[in-house]
Amino acid sequence: MNLPSNIGKSTLLATCVFWIINFTEEFDQDILGLVLLSIIPICICVTLVIILTICPVFWFLKKEDESNYSLAKRCFPYYIILMFGLCALGATTTYYELYFISFLVSAFITTAQSWVWFTKEKMA
Amino acid sequence: MKQTIIIISSLLFSTLFYGQSIGLNLSLFSLLALVILIIGNPNTFKNKTILMYAGLYIITAVLVFFQNSIVAIITNCIAFFTLVGSISQSKSSVFVNWLNGIYTTTAGFFHRNFDYDEKKEQPKLKQDIDILQWVKLIGIPLIFSIVFILLYKNGNTVFNDLISKINFKFINLQWVLFSVLGYYLFNNIINPVQVESATTSDLETGNTLIQTENFSEENLKKEKQLGTTLMLLLNVLIVFYLVTDIIALNSGTTSNAVVLSSQVHSGINALIASIIIAIVIILYFFRGNLNFYKDTQALKNLSFAWIILNAALVILIALKNNHYVTAYGFTYKRVGVYIYLLLTFIGLITTFLKVLQTKNLLFLFRMNTQVAFVLLIGLSTVNWDSFITKYNINNAVSLDVNYLIRLSNNNAFLLNNLRKKGTLGPVNNQAIFVKHKAYLKELNTRNWQEYTFANFQENDNSETPYN
Numbered sequence: 385m386n387l388p389s390n391i392g393k394s395t396l397l398a399t400c401v402f403w404i405i406n407f408t409e410e411f412d413q414d415i416l417g418l419v420l421l422s423i424i425p426i427c428i429c430v431t432l433v434i435i436l437t438i439c440p441v442f443w444f445l446k447k448e449d450e451s452n453y454s455l456a457k458r459c460f461p462y463y464i465i466l467m468f469g470l471c472a473l474g475a476t477t478t479y480y481e482l483y484f485i486s487f488l489v490s491a492f493i494t495t496a497q498s499w500v501w502f503t504k505e506k507m508a
Numbered sequence: 509m510k511q512t513i514i515i516i517s518s519l520l521f522s523t524l525f526y527g528q529s530i531g532l533n534l535s536l537f538s539l540l541a542l543v544i545l546i547i548g549n550p551n552t553f554k555n556k557t558i559l560m561y562a563g564l565y566i567i568t569a570v571l572v573f574f575q576n577s578i579v580a581i582i583t584n585c586i587a588f589f590t591l592v593g594s595i596s597q598s599k600s601s602v603f604v605n606w607l608n609g610i611y612t613t614t615a616g617f618f619h620r621n622f623d624y625d626e627k628k629e630q631p632k633l634k635q636d637i638d639i640l641q642w643v644k645l646i647g648i649p650l651i652f653s654i655v656f657i658l659l660y661k662n663g664n665t666v667f668n669d670l671i672s673k674i675n676f677k678f679i680n681l682q683w684v685l686f687s688v689l690g691y692y693l694f695n696n697i698i699n700p701v702q703v704e705s706a707t708t709s710d711l712e713t714g715n716t717l718i719q720t721e722n723f724s725e726e727n728l729k730k731e732k733q734l735g736t737t738l739m740l741l742l743n744v745l746i747v748f749y750l751v752t753d754i755i756a757l758n759s760g761t762t763s764n765a766v767v768l769s770s771q772v773h774s775g776i777n778a779l780i781a782s783i784i785i786a787i788v789i790i791l792y793f794f795r796g797n798l799n800f801y802k803d804t805q806a807l808k809n810l811s812f813a814w815i816i817l818n819a820a821l822v823i824l825i826a827l828k829n830n831h832y833v834t835a836y837g838f839t840y841k842r843v844g845v846y847i848y849l850l851l852t853f854i855g856l857i858t859t860f861l862k863v864l865q866t867k868n869l870l871f872l873f874r875m876n877t878q879v880a881f882v883l884l885i886g887l888s889t890v891n892w893d894s895f896i897t898k899y900n901i902n903n904a905v906s907l908d909v910n911y912l913i914r915l916s917n918n919n920a921f922l923l924n925n926l927r928k929k930g931t932l933g934p935v936n937n938q939a940i941f942v943k944h945k946a947y948l949k950e951l952n953t954r955n956w957q958e959y960t961f962a963n964f965q966e967n968d969n970s971e972t973p974y975n
Binding site for chain 1: 607610611615618619621622623658681682685704705706
């Protein structure tokens, strides 16, 4: 598992998604510096989510001689349905506030894409 | 071709839903989703099961327009998941269809991204690279152009003035993002995917129990003895409970709301615990080889007796609830009690069948989820706010007008008619007048996407003066 590469790509993806959604309400040039700074907390969040929720699946649930693809086919559906449920619950409890929506959407997309990157590692 | 259709559909998705509340838009979306599914999977729509689910989906879409209730909206969503799931595998159970439907809707795009046929790996990879190339070709120059424009703005006043004159405010970026969401959704459902492990396991497992190899007569005999003793004791207990309950029911007809409420609710709690324990115990004893043991007739009879006695308990609770409703009218909780009792009754029948016909746990789950799905569709055909209001006004001995006022606007016209009769107090009259007026305002300010049947009803949609 190429964890640093996955975390790097995921951080960039999460940052892009998060700020694209936020900028749809109001684009302010003055906060461009903040966008760059936000990469740090986003990277921490992404790292934590990947290490705590995705990596354990690959470390502990992978059978001997099982390919990443086979593992993903077995576990990804349940993971992503649970993730979607949590994000939907989060969105309703925060009354669809844009800031939280952007956070939850970026979390959902990033975790799903992170799975895809892990799964495709051996193919590349 | 498919991509063009998805893009057009995603623009329609934004037109229907962006900044709108639910109404005609959900019904139209259902039609649009059905068209997309037919275009994406023309051959599967020859299957009768899928045609039935498509029909049910359209019925629920029509119900959303006519009833505009939360139940109708939820039913429409569940019918959508069922249809999408059944397209991915038409022979699977309803609950697996739901799982496949939810998975397809939420993550079909990502699934297809890593789902590859090893023999066809190369062409797929090539396709991925092409997409990546397009993203690079558009994204990277765009990002750098924006960065450099921002930098040059500070260095040259003429350039700054020119750039400042460019105004993209006519583009609603949130509308565009909403279209992207629509694109994601339609792209997900056009080729439904499945949760393979659950679907395969569902297809491979039948409804009937099969005798396993580790058939130990000694263990089964002990288990049978334990089961028979336990069921006998529980039968005696429930008979005792039922007899005392019937005596209490006949001894005095209380009209006190608090006492009736307490009776119904405590009865329901007892029922919930009793039914859950009953089913768990029966499932435990009839989980495997005990079904094939020669001398279990007594245990089976005791189990049947217990199921029938629990059914009697259901009927007793229904009678209590009926007394409550006759005196004080319907509320959502009281309707909920009837629905719960009906589901419990059906659950007991399926448990009875499971023991009688030596079925497995999956049979119970399949049957009960199917019944729940059909019942949900049935429930969504009723406009509950209107039904409760009509019933209570015409039948309840003691009318709780405040409760009716707190219901959704679906009963605003009925309450206004009640107000016009002049039988209510000034506070209730004022509250109904305000509610009716607000509803009329809401009806008249709705966009076409938000229209419901109420917009076309021949009600007096003009504001009436308050008397």
